[in-house]
Amino acid sequence: MAGRVFPEDPLELARTVRDWLARTAPMADRLVATPRAVIAPHAGLPVCGAVMAGAWSATRDAAPDRIVLLAAAPMPDFTGIAVPVHHGAIEIPGKKLRIDRDACRALIRSGRAHGREAAFEAQPGIDAHLPFARFLHPRVPVVPLVVGQVAPARIAAVIDRLDRLPGQTLFVLSSDLGRAGTAAEARRLQARTAALIETGQGARLTPDAASGALVLAGWQGSQAGQGCRALRLGHAVTHPKGGGPVSGHGAWAVYPPQGALLPDGLSEVLLDVARRAVGSGLSRGTAPHMRPDSYALPLRTLMASAVTLTAGGTCIGSAATLTPHLPLVADVAGNAARAALRDPRATGRAPDPQALGIEIDLLGPATPLEMPDEAALLARLVPGETGLALSDAGRHAMLLPSAWAELDDPQLFVAALRRKAGLPPDHWSATQQIRLLHAERLVAPAEALPVAA
Known part of the structure; x- marks a missing residue:
């Protein structure tokens, strides 16, 4: 050739x-x-x-x-x-x-x-x-x-x-x-x-x-x-x-499913996008307009994300997408704005931007699990590394790998996921859909958020 x-x-x-x-x-x-x-x-x-x-x-x-x-x-x-x-x-x-x-x-x-x-x-x-x-x-x-x-x-x-x-x-x-x-x-x-x-x-x-x-x-x-x-x-x-x-x-x-993903410097860009989206939401009540094509190619990868807002070390708002359908930079901006505007924990509280921390989880493709019983499901979990998403009877919930910080036992982890979905802690059915999650977490400490012009 x-x-x-x-x-x-x-x-x-x-x-x-x-x-x-x-x-x-x-x-x-x-x-x-x-x-x-x-x-x-x-x-x-x-x-x-x-x-x-x-x-x-x-x-x-x-x-x-x-x-x-x-x-x-x-x-x-x-x-x-x-x-x-x-x-x-x-x-x-x-x-x-x-x-x-x-x-x-x-x-x-x-x-x-x-x-x-x-x-x-x-x-x-x-x-x-x-x-x-x-x-x-x-x-x-x-x-x-x-x-x-x-x-x-x-x-x-x-x-x-x-x-x-x-x-x-x-x-x-x-x-x-x-x-x-x-x-x-x-x-x-x-x-x-x-x-x-x-x-x-x-x-x-x-x-x-x-x-x-x-x-x-x-x-x-x-x-x-x-x-x-x-x-x-x-x-x-x-x-x-x-x-x-x-x-x-x-x-x-x-x-691989775990480990650092974004090229050096782009994590900071993504955290800044989230800061601006939250700042716009708090000051104007809307998410900022995004132009994904103006960002580096890796940030235009279609990827799901979750954004968590904290004040004084306590979660006051979160929003996530499980199925990727937007460029990563747009997905993060949308979730950051929703966490500030629509989460009941944040609505009406108007937290001080200077006391607000931002955490972004970059979600890899969710892997469907077909488990014969709960014992098999528990065996697939790796504390600190894997998360789960559950759908059944019109109810949905997701726990990210970061949730292991408070739930250090697989059985407690699964029970908490079911309760979050509004299901009994021992729920099991033939119609449930369970997906395994991996995520990379980016963290921005509390600091002043820019206010949209």
């Missing part, structure tokens, strides 16, 4: 990759965690180099023992999952990347993949990423996988098999987004696709929306991808030089 997805000349290739990575370095410098996976396009350096570099830059500080490249087969009649079996390395201009042959053979022996060298001929979903892998992780072997028409559960099984290998595995999920007749249509399709990726609904993706739809569905259905959070790092639409459909491209870093 040299000459098509990257330059044929070794020096030009190295210079091009280095330049693209340098352009995305400011965001990479702010990242505070190492992703488990990245989602990156593969149309090639001339077409979407900036978006590709944005995804790969997130892996800059990673130290993986192997890099798994997953791409959909361009041939519609291809079935199964293919790995290379006869070659020990992949060549790009001036360099070679070692293939993890032990991992490939293990997949073949397990029956989860088969050796098929032809699947890797003219495969942009794999080839386009090789220069970045070689430049950022020169000594790390790769496990290239071409995915044909196969159930997402089989892809998930392969991902989990590789994730259980000794050491750290970095997954690169290769996918361009959909094509459309105009740039406006491409952006709308891109937004719908991004929403499914960011809200953990990869199973609903179609090849028209994302070329790697099966790969993304397999990742989100795997144990490795369960509950993971996708943070938006890049997006673009491109127009082919010779005319034709407009293509969408996006980049995401995918993080």
